[in-house]
Amino acid sequence: MSDIVLCKSPKKPIILGIESSCDETAAAVIRGRKLLSDEIISSAPVQALYGGVVPEIASRAHTDAIDEVVARALKSAGVKKEELDAVAVTYGAGLLGALLVGLSFAKAFSYGLGIPLIGVNHIRGHLAAAYLEDESLEPPFITLLASGGHTAILYAKSETEFEVLGSTLDDAAGEAFDKVARVLSLPYPGGPQVEALAREGSCSVPLPVMLKGEGDYHFSYSGLKTAVINYVHTKEQKHEEWSRADVACSFQHAALDILVKKTAEAAHEKGVKTVTAGGGVIANGYLREELAKMCAREGFKLVLPAKRHCTDNAAMIASEGLLRYRAGLFSPLSLNAEAYIPLG
Numbered sequence: 598m599s600d601i602v603l604c605k606s607p608k609k610p611i612i613l614g615i616e617s618s619c620d621e622t623a624a625a626v627i628r629g630r631k632l633l634s635d636e637i638i639s640s641a642p643v644q645a646l647y648g649g650v651v652p653e654i655a656s657r658a659h660t661d662a663i664d665e666v667v668a669r670a671l672k673s674a675g676v677k678k679e680e681l682d683a684v685a686v687t688y689g690a691g692l693l694g695a696l697l698v699g700l701s702f703a704k705a706f707s708y709g710l711g712i713p714l715i716g717v718n719h720i721r722g723h724l725a726a727a728y729l730e731d732e733s734l735e736p737p738f739i740t741l742l743a744s745g746g747h748t749a750i751l752y753a754k755s756e757t758e759f760e761v762l763g764s765t766l767d768d769a770a771g772e773a774f775d776k777v778a779r780v781l782s783l784p785y786p787g788g789p790q791v792e793a794l795a796r797e798g799s800c801s802v803p804l805p806v807m808l809k810g811e812g813d814y815h816f817s818y819s820g821l822k823t824a825v826i827n828y829v830h831t832k833e834q835k836h837e838e839w840s841r842a843d844v845a846c847s848f849q850h851a852a853l854d855i856l857v858k859k860t861a862e863a864a865h866e867k868g869v870k871t872v873t874a875g876g877g878v879i880a881n882g883y884l885r886e887e888l889a890k891m892c893a894r895e896g897f898k899l900v901l902p903a904k905r906h907c908t909d910n911a912a913m914i915a916s917e918g919l920l921r922y923r924a925g926l927f928s929p930l931s932l933n934a935e936a937y938i939p940l941g
């Protein structure tokens with residue numbers, strides 16, 4: 598890597614981001630914090646036929662799509678590959694076969710062009726999505742992370758350092774949405790389906806509020822999920838009428854209200870003025886509204902990524918790539934894909 602040329606455009610580096618950890622093959626180009634292009638080819642419609650992501654299908658779909666998605670991203674950004682300053686790529690966590698497609702492609706780009714490779718932790722990518730939304734966003738701030746694999750409240754001390762204040766003790770919020778979707782016979786991916794159904798219902802089903810003690814930032818979703826399953830089974834066994842929309846609405850409120858409450862507590866405790874969020878569940882309209890109301894009431898500035906930057910995308914990987922580029926955090930070409938990376 599000795600022939601790498603650093604900082605062709607030091608203040609506003611042009612970075613290609615690549616994401617292939619699950620069922621989206623994505624590529625994006627940024628110049629500084631400005632997003633120049635943002636492309637996704639998704640295998641979700643095929644995965645939906647199987648009721649979830651089949652790893653082998655995901656790997657094959659990435660292999661088919663990666664060339665095209667990167668070419669599209671460069672073309673719509675109006676950037677030649679020789680102009681890139683770095684390539685940032687998700688190296689974990691995720692499906693190994695899927696990750697390896699993006700990672701191998703990024704390594705070849707880095708080696709061929711003599712530019713740095715920046716391995717990005719997918720979750721840090723979700724957290725960095727907010728930087729694309731607001732040029733002036735600066736730590737410290739509190740971030741609510743809610744995705745298919747994680748639910749946590751974090752304190753961002755600097756652009757590259759986070760303290761985990763609390764996290765889920767069992768299921769992640771997105772996982773709970775997906776499981777409840779199955780109980781309600783809704784197709785994959787479940788989160789947006791539950792949200793849509795919830796809009797037609799009222800919150801009339803008594804469900805336990807998930808709290809693991811006041812004064813901490815830990816969550817538990819398995820009790821809530823079990824309560825939904827028990828409610829539905831009991832109604833069916835007794836042949837009683839019940840409303841799927843009311844269950845969806847009641848579950849959504851129980852699952853999300855606690856996140857808003859705990860985020861407010863964390864922001865007050867840390868004395869920050871700004872709240873951000875990231876991860877697929879943050880695309881939920883009810884959660885976005887409740888976060889906005891809470892921040893208006895409590896006097897915090899709220900920076901939410903656009904909905905398309907909450908679910909998996911490459912713009913967030915490029916954004917995290919920029920933070921690491923500025924900090925000089927580059928990766929060797931020996932970087933390996935990781936199925937699991939601890940949050941801390």
Ligand code: KG4
Nearest residue numbers: 744745746771788789876877878881908909
């Ligand atoms: O961040 P993400 O795209 O992938 C992971 O890194 O996990 O999150 C996917 C999760 C899924 O569980 C999905 O059901 C959930 O985010 N999700 C939603 C919504 N959109 C996606 N959950 C609730 N409401 C939504 N609108």
Ligand code: ZN
Nearest residue numbers: 744877908909
């Ligand atoms: Zn994700």
